Amino acid sequence: MESELTSAKKQLASAAKVLDMDGKVLKTLSEPKNVLKDDIPVRMGAGDKKYFNAYRIQHNDALGPFKGGIRFHPEVSIEEVKALAMWMTWKCSLLGLPFGGAKGGIIVDPKKSSLHELRDMSKGYVDSFSEFIGPDKDIPAPDVYTTPKIMSWMLDQYELLVKHHAPSAFTGKPVELGGIQIREEATGLGGFFVCNDATSRLKLKPKSTTVAIQGFGNVGFNIARLLHDAGYKVVALSDSRGAIYNKSGFSPEKTMTCKLEKGTIADCYSVGSVVSDKGKLITNEELLELDVDILIPAALGNQITLKNADNVKAKLVVEMANGPVSAGADRILNEKKAMVIPDILANSGGVTASYFEWVQNNYGYYWSYTETYEKLKQMLSNVFETTFKNSNKNKLSMRESAYLLAVDRVAKAVELRS
Numbered sequence: 382m383e384s385e386l387t388s389a390k391k392q393l394a395s396a397a398k399v400l401d402m403d404g405k406v407l408k409t410l411s412e413p414k415n416v417l418k419d420d421i422p423v424r425m426g427a428g429d430k431k432y433f434n435a436y437r438i439q440h441n442d443a444l445g446p447f448k449g450g451i452r453f454h455p456e457v458s459i460e461e462v463k464a465l466a467m468w469m470t471w472k473c474s475l476l477g478l479p480f481g482g483a484k485g486g487i488i489v490d491p492k493k494s495s496l497h498e499l500r501d502m503s504k505g506y507v508d509s510f511s512e513f514i515g516p517d518k519d520i521p522a523p524d525v526y527t528t529p530k531i532m533s534w535m536l537d538q539y540e541l542l543v544k545h546h547a548p549s550a551f552t553g554k555p556v557e558l559g560g561i562q563i564r565e566e567a568t569g570l571g572g573f574f575v576c577n578d579a580t581s582r583l584k585l586k587p588k589s590t591t592v593a594i595q596g597f598g599n600v601g602f603n604i605a606r607l608l609h610d611a612g613y614k615v616v617a618l619s620d621s622r623g624a625i626y627n628k629s630g631f632s633p634e635k636t637m638t639c640k641l642e643k644g645t646i647a648d649c650y651s652v653g654s655v656v657s658d659k660g661k662l663i664t665n666e667e668l669l670e671l672d673v674d675i676l677i678p679a680a681l682g683n684q685i686t687l688k689n690a691d692n693v694k695a696k697l698v699v700e701m702a703n704g705p706v707s708a709g710a711d712r713i714l715n716e717k718k719a720m721v722i723p724d725i726l727a728n729s730g731g732v733t734a735s736y737f738e739w740v741q742n743n744y745g746y747y748w749s750y751t752e753t754y755e756k757l758k759q760m761l762s763n764v765f766e767t768t769f770k771n772s773n774k775n776k777l778s779m780r781e782s783a784y785l786l787a788v789d790r791v792a793k794a795v796e797l798r799s
């Protein structure tokens with residue numbers, strides 16, 4: 382299977398070709414600037430010491446300090462983090478944020494870790510990389526399975542080491558520690574705005590539009606809730622252990638209440654349950670191939686590949702995860718005339734809200750929820766519009782259009798500095 386890094390490099394190479402990019406600039410952009418690795422010692426519940434592999438990959442900082450989340454996941458690999466860091470560079474550039482791109486990760490299954498172990502691991506991560514982090518150097522944030530609480534531990538450890546307050550060193554913090562109210566739902570909210578912009582272009586009316594969403598974490602849940610409240614029919618939902626389908630639609634809120642009680646979405650399907658009495662249990666793979674209008678992969682990377690792209694029936698694919706559609710699969714979806722909103726646009730609400738948080742921390746002055754909401758909506762809609770117009774004018778897919786805009790801005794900044 383094509384790895385995420387292979388897809389990321391292919392995407393860059395095709396943009397570079399169209400932009401007629403200088404060879405030296407392409408070389409700079411093809412590799413991360415800094416690859417940081419360490420083994421973090423954690424005293425486990427049973428008293429023994431275990432080491433966890435941790436990474437921080439800083440891809441490019443021509444446009445500003447590095448920016449990007451840290452994920453805690455058993456399948457984290459250095460190659461995957463390299464791809465994710467590169468995607469952050471393009472995402473920040475596309476949105477016009479004054480940031481470069483980075484990503485971090487620890488190879489761990491947080492579902493099997495105690496609170497105490499997670500705390501030591503989070504603080505240990507900062508001990509390892511503190512000299513490379515900071516408000517003007519590299520600003521981490523949450524990603525897969527990392528939470529505002531984890532950001533609190535990291536910020537606390539960072540401030541202990543540098544011996545002064547530095548709230549803008551991390552984003553996605555709890556509100557009490559300088560976080561902003563909108564950050565928790567921002568990725569889902571951004572995806573919702575982009576989805577609305579796309580459906581109005583495709584002339585789809587919410588009431589008669591069906592949606593399947595893979596993944597029911599922060600991002601999957603929030604976009605499901607927002608689409609449902611706006612009248613879209615959310616007919617399939619899933620988590621890592623299975624999926625549920627019901628052609629009359631689900632209430633994401635009720636599904637979440639049930640999942641919190643029972644543990645998995647699949648357990649929420651039972652005849653007569655609050656979630657569904659007409660639905661059925663399906664697999665995550667089947668969810669991707671459902672006959673729906675909108676497909677939203679909001680879990681992990683590489684879900685739609687050469688293996689299943691032909692079977693995808695949705696007219697609109699909104700990449701809320703990072704890298705869920707491989708480069709090969711993207712070509713097939715384009716041939717099938719599906720509109721694919723690329724991750725660097727679809728899930729950019731998260732880092733855009735992080736930018737607002739960083740600005741407010743630096744000022745020490747906080748905006749109201751409504752003001753932040755409006756700014757987020759405006760920024761994403763403007764970028765959607767620019768990307769859409771560029772795609773129409775130059776006969777490009779939305780991904781090609783977004784990449785050309787994003788990569789060009791970074792390449793120019795690299796050239797100006799050399």
Ligand code: GLU
Nearest residue numbers: 449450522524731732735
């Ligand atoms: N982890 C999120 C992403 O992949 C947010 C990054 C950030 O806020 O820095 O975009």
